Amino acid sequence: MASFIAVAWCLVLLAVSSRVPDRAMTIDRVEYEVSELSEYPQRLTISNEGLRYESHSNERRPESLGLGLYERAVAPGEVESIEQQIAPTTLRSLPDHRGNVLAGDLVKRIRVTAGGETIEKLVGTKLPIDPALQRTIDVLDRLVADVEKHPRRVLRVTVQNATLSGTGEFAATVSFLGDGLSMTAVRGPRDRSDSPDDLVTLYWWPHVPGAPKSDVHAVPVVLQSVTSRPGALATFTVHSRLENTPTGHVTVQLRYLNMSPTVGTRTVEVGQLFSTPVVLP
Amino acid sequence: MSDDAQTTAPAAGDGGSPPGGASCCHCTDARWLDTQAFCGDTVRLQASLSGACPDGPATVEILNGGTRIDTMNANLTGGSVAASWIAKAPTANWRTDRIRFRVRAAGLTCESSNELVFRQRPTTSWVLMNVVHASGNGYGPSHEKHDAQLEADRVHYSIKLKTHGPPFTAAKQTSAKTAIENAWNTGFGARKFHRTACGRGPACDCAFDCCKCGFRLDINFVTSGEHVDIEILPGPARSGMNGDSGHWGDPPLSAMSYPHEIGHMLGQADEYSSGATDPTGVQPNSAAGEPTLMGNKTPPLLNRHFRFVLAFLNAKAGGDTYETIPR
Numbered sequence: 001m002a003s004f005i006a007v008a009w010c011l012v013l014l015a016v017s018s019r020v021p022d023r024a025m026t027i028d029r030v031e032y033e034v035s036e037l038s039e040y041p042q043r044l045t046i047s048n049e050g051l052r053y054e055s056h057s058n059e060r061r062p063e064s065l066g067l068g069l070y071e072r073a074v075a076p077g078e079v080e081s082i083e084q085q086i087a088p089t090t091l092r093s094l095p096d097h098r099g100n101v102l103a104g105d106l107v108k109r110i111r112v113t114a115g116g117e118t119i120e121k122l123v124g125t126k127l128p129i130d131p132a133l134q135r136t137i138d139v140l141d142r143l144v145a146d147v148e149k150h151p152r153r154v155l156r157v158t159v160q161n162a163t164l165s166g167t168g169e170f171a172a173t174v175s176f177l178g179d180g181l182s183m184t185a186v187r188g189p190r191d192r193s194d195s196p197d198d199l200v201t202l203y204w205w206p207h208v209p210g211a212p213k214s215d216v217h218a219v220p221v222v223l224q225s226v227t228s229r230p231g232a233l234a235t236f237t238v239h240s241r242l243e244n245t246p247t248g249h250v251t252v253q254l255r256y257l258n259m260s261p262t263v264g265t266r267t268v269e270v271g272q273l274f275s276t277p278v279v280l281p
Numbered sequence: 282m283s284d285d286a287q288t289t290a291p292a293a294g295d296g297g298s299p300p301g302g303a304s305c306c307h308c309t310d311a312r313w314l315d316t317q318a319f320c321g322d323t324v325r326l327q328a329s330l331s332g333a334c335p336d337g338p339a340t341v342e343i344l345n346g347g348t349r350i351d352t353m354n355a356n357l358t359g360g361s362v363a364a365s366w367i368a369k370a371p372t373a374n375w376r377t378d379r380i381r382f383r384v385r386a387a388g389l390t391c392e393s394s395n396e397l398v399f400r401q402r403p404t405t406s407w408v409l410m411n412v413v414h415a416s417g418n419g420y421g422p423s424h425e426k427h428d429a430q431l432e433a434d435r436v437h438y439s440i441k442l443k444t445h446g447p448p449f450t451a452a453k454q455t456s457a458k459t460a461i462e463n464a465w466n467t468g469f470g471a472r473k474f475h476r477t478a479c480g481r482g483p484a485c486d487c488a489f490d491c492c493k494c495g496f497r498l499d500i501n502f503v504t505s506g507e508h509v510d511i512e513i514l515p516g517p518a519r520s521g522m523n524g525d526s527g528h529w530g531d532p533p534l535s536a537m538s539y540p541h542e543i544g545h546m547l548g549q550a551d552e553y554s555s556g557a558t559d560p561t562g563v564q565p566n567s568a569a570g571e572p573t574l575m576g577n578k579t580p581p582l583l584n585r586h587f588r589f590v591l592a593f594l595n596a597k598a599g600g601d602t603y604e605t606i607p608r
Contacts, residue, residue, distance in 0.1 A: 037534075038553065038555065039556070040555075040568075097419075102525075103556065105521045107420075122419045215447070216531065
């Protein structure tokens with residue numbers, strides 16, 4: 001009888017212990033990467049030192065502020081709250097797309113370092129995502145949106161006075177501005193680059209209200225530095241020629257690309273910066 | 282004049298006057314000991330002279346038809362001249378050239394009674410290559426998938442592509458085909474695959490394809506029988522690919538995006554640290570991307586990018602191995 005009670009008691013203890021959360025795992029660091037620009041993924045880093053977001057592309061959200069560094073301090077108890085939402089012990093067991101992501105696919109990668117262990121999960125865009133893992137991704141995406149409200153050193157672009165003539169001549173004024181507490185710099189057309197890609201590229205497509213973008217054309221532009229408008233890091237005039245534009249409106253968008261972290265002795269933001277699309281008659 | 286000085290074959294040069302006496306020096310035999318060889322192999326020849334032939338210097342002239350293509354110094358010793366020649370194709374018609382030689386020694390000229398011919402590399406018909414190369418960073422493999430054929434003078438690859446989604450017009454197909462073929466064919470540049478057994482070594486200056494082999498990649502867009510079906514995405518957008526599937530931004534984010542993606546179909550890994558890197562380490566990677574087509578998408582291609590082409594050649598060359606030169 002005593003042995004039976006002892007065994008039963010052991011079974012009860014075992015059942016209880018399996019339901020008690022593992023309190024030994026405390027997050028040291030969370031990294032969340034999204035490979036919008038394959039060579040330089042977007043990276044959110046969470047630690048007790050703060051939340052830091054490095055942006056190298058605004059391709060998916062050209063209306064966002066820009067590329068560069070966003071940063072803020074953690075609020076009291078925030079890391080613990082994030083830990084509860086991410087739940088590393090649960091994360092460890094979630095299925096992901098490891099070994100099945102196509103080279104060049106948009107990859108979302110989560111790395112959680114806790115208790116001396118690093119848990120990594122990654123997903124692409126071609127396979128279904130486990131719902132629990134998607135909830136974790138949603139948490140991190142919300143944190144990114146929040147940190148983006150705190151620019152520390154961010155480059156953004158504005159396009160003004162855009163015109164398109166009846167013969168397809170495009171002209172505009174492009175200004176690069178810095179936001180945040182620190183200075184940033186922009187590569188100019190005369191700065192040396194080893195990239196085969198142009199500093200600024202113009203994209204245009206027929207504007208069809210309500211229809212998805214299609215028949216997109218990329219054309220080179222001619223940049224000319226002009227006196228910067230107040231508050232701008234650099235201002236250029238942009239000229240290009242659009243061939244065979246359809247009757248009706250067209251949408252134009254500019255992309256600034258720099259893949260070199262330094263130009264001479266200057267540190268410059270790396271990445272691709274898209275202007276907000278503009279519809280022109 | 283005695284007939285003792287006549288050669289065993291019609292003399293092309295001096296017959297010489299026999300000295301007075303009973304045993305005049307004369308040619309008795311001149312032949313290749315090796316009658317077939319790959320370009321670059323060392324082939325042996327010998328000539329025998331009988332009679333009172335004084336030891337002394339000899340000259341060996343290698344002949345293609347009536348044209349002297351090489352000259353070597355040798356020695357007549359005990360009535361015999363032995364020499365070796367590193368076979369070297371004299372013309373672009375090396376496959377049908379017949380090489381003879383002529384020995385001049387002791388005032389005589391002896392011509393070979395046989396000929397040397399060049400051995401040729403095997404050739405193959407088209408084969409489908411379908412090879413999985415693992416990737417690092419959690420990515421799926423860079424799946425090598427294409428047709429390959431070993432031709433007389435080159436390894437020839439062919440990739441057939443099909444697209445779906447928004448129209449990828451004939452003009453865009455031509456532009457993509459040109460960009461990809463230029464990147465990989467011009468990128469192969471002045472390289473050659475060269476026989477490792479060639480006695481001239483990696484600095485071989487042979488101008489023909491006898492000990493050397495080239496490379497060519499052809500890209501064609503098809504409506505069926507494709508190696509991979511590519512989803513076209515309205516651009517500017519990223520592109521991704523391996524031998525199983527792919528998506529191309531149209532227009533792409535980089536002028537070299539399509540050639541880079543085809544690199545994955547040739548088994549190549551990304552050479553930037555966040556990409557589908559090479560777990561074997563043959564292709565390095567760096568944060569900004571190595572300055573190559575598979576790194577930061579600048580044009581240079583290096584020998585490592587053709588290692589699987591070389592592997593195909595070595596698998597089909599009948600046991601004769603090749604390397605990429607310049608190294």
